[in-house]
Amino acid sequence: MAHGGGGELTRQLVRDRIVPKLANPLLVPLTDGAVVDFAGRRVCMTTDAYVVQPLVFPGGDIGRLAVCGTVNDLAVMGAVPNALSLALVIEEGLPMSTLDLVIDSIAAAAGEANVVIATGDTKVVERRGEDGLTITTAGIGRMRDDVRLAVNRIAPGDVVLITGTIAEHGLAVMSARESLAFETSLRSDVAALNGLIAAMLDSGADVKFLRDPTRGGLAGVLADLVDDTALSLEVIESAIPIKPIALHAAEMLGLDPLTVANEGKCVVVVAAGDADRVLQACRRHPLGASAAAIGRFVRADPPLVELITRAGGRRIVQRPYGEELPRIC
Amino acid sequence: MCLAVPGRIVEIKGLDEAAIGRVALVDFNGSRLQVSLALTSEADVGDWVLVHAGYAITVLDEAAALETWEYLNQIEDVGGLLPANGQAESEQ
């Protein structure tokens, strides 16, 4: 069972075993949320289940992750997040102090993101494993009328941006795992992106696509973009922002940072002429200070993500295909 | 065949439980792992070592170790394919 890493295997599982039985026009695009028409008002709806081991990690915890993740799913759809639901499945034996910490963190994150926890549910179940706590959140938000996010609007020449440094969340969580523990000053980047995304959309640029590169990392989103546009992407390795500490931690563990999860970054596609405007807007926001253009779309057959490496060579970037375990050899 | 990374010894934790070798805290540019010095008994605080599978397999010359990091650290040289970053470099 390697379906857990958010890579190719998860995609196959969803595509082959789940979607066919539930298919409908709202579900099938398999985007981060669905846009539902409520008597002429377009509302975006999304849901996500959160499991993370350990529950508390450098820079965040499962509560903050749940709020920010759902807020971000709404924001990248072009919605203004409004309200969240919160379902907690608590396993017996979860320390009360952990629960308190998580709930405090949920409250704080909701405050930061300017959303309310509008409804909730709590179940206490028998101890099942080491996880102790699962959180499911749903979120709704009003769709902005002034944005038109659609992959089919992406054209050759369009530029791909990333709003900041990559790979910090996945590495920070890994550093706290009992089995591979290492000391690091790396922190998860988990953050609500609705403010940053609003700043980009308000800049007047014609933003065509937004996605937060969570599980599967930047590589996963880039691979999706190529699949969905049938265009190729040329990405410049040296342009991808990454902190040296993250680069070195990935190297130490034998991981490709492109495949490591982020929880506070956004991949953006804009027409080349608008790239500067979006970058300026980003860099003025505290969460977007290290934003950079990393690549552009080109027509090529077959469609691929091609990385122009630091050494000046070329290689293909693919979606990671499952849990990328630290390797020794 | 074998991944190994250079790091710098920042602390000697003492002998391992079975007294086969010393255990050290090794810094990999900001992240730190406990590493056994059983195979490199001469290594000491401040030394650069090459670490494989939790063991230091050799002591490196400092200047050389820094050079090894250099490749990784050069992440600012943004390619000129992307005018949006405001830097130009001929890259073909």
Added chain:
Amino acid sequence: MDRQKIRNIVEQLQQATRDRPPIRLMEVCGTHTVSLFRSGIKSLLPAAVRLISGPGCPVCVTSQGYIDAACELSTRPGVSICTYGDMVRVPGRSESLADHRGAGAQVKVVYSARDALQFAREHADRQVVFLAVGFETTTPSTAATILAADRAGVENFFVLPAHKLVVPAMTALLSSGEVPIDGFLCPGHVSVVLGCGAYRPIAEKYHKPCVVAGFEPMQMLEGIARLVRQVAEGQALVENVYPIAVSEDGNPKAREIMDRVFEPGAATWRAMGTIPESGSILRAPYRRFDAAERLDVTIGPDYEPAGCQCGQVIQGKADPADCPLFAKACTPTRPVGPCMVSSEGSCAAHYKYARHT
């Protein structure tokens, strides 16, 4: 990194190989295979420089019988398997360790043999078996861990040994004469332990140039350039472009610890069969740590998964793309053979980093 330097070397290589028949160089080490792709160096080489992947991916050279034995062990009640990550997904006769873990077996991924020993100490009620694979870079770490277990009197720690020696494998390839090889790009980190003197017999007896290189793009390129120069000039020397880590004599302390615990013995390699003196077997005083002996594990004969050509690939006799299953029935999500599973397996590296349609 100096991109201009890289361009210069590439240009030199182009000139040196113009109008020449292809030069066939084997990169023995799987980490070189991956790094050559990942850094894009492979894409810069002139067509006349042909790189062939060699038998240097520890997971790929491990015999199928061993994988099956590890899977069988994992299903026994009270047994925990500790292993490096890459072994987990290699398909055994019917299933992989990952499948067994899904069905309830305890399979724990560790970063170091020391972590496996630590796990054994913390779980006295379980028999903890460490899958000891790898070459001379890794063998000393297994040896030191066994010494520690011995001295601390840990009774529930075992290893299933499948450590291999690099030079005998290179020699076996050369003496079979089936694969034309003009020179060897020798593994950087194995050489840290062995020293570059270990390749002298190959240079002298078989008249093949050997160059030890590290894993940064410049290093690998420099290594390749030196090999090409030697081939062009008809030389067969041992050169070392990784002197910051590799000396003539390597790490004698590491070898001493390795030799204290292990002795050379016959080893079964995937598809290459049993090669005398090509593996590390436990010396008598440490046999009580041998899971095969103590837990009565039978390591069956090697065989190739149906249709898989890994055996040919690791000997440089076939390119991944020559395998009819490559990128069709066999992909990283559904690997048929270990060369597609291991992150440094040749098939996985080709699939992940090279253009294929």
